[in-house]
Amino acid sequence: MKLTLEGPENPKLIEKIANGEKVSLKDWPGAKLFVGNAYDKYLEMKKASDDADL
Incomplete structure (x- = not known):
């Protein structure tokens, strides 16, 4: 598992x-944990959102 x-x-x-x-991420402000390929999808969505803001 990645x-x-x-x-x-x-x-x-x-x-x-x-x-x-x-661990609870509530105790670690600013931390995000992604499982599997969720980080890649997060980056794709973030890029699409940034492109839409232009």
Whole structure:
């Protein structure tokens, strides 16, 4: 399974995820976690939205 983490660099969050600990993204402001190909779809939607704003 592919996980993509976007947001401020925070090694403690990455460590907790890698160790299999439960985490709540509410405790990590600005962090977004994507599973599978969701990040690629997010980028496509973001680009389409940015293009529409032009």
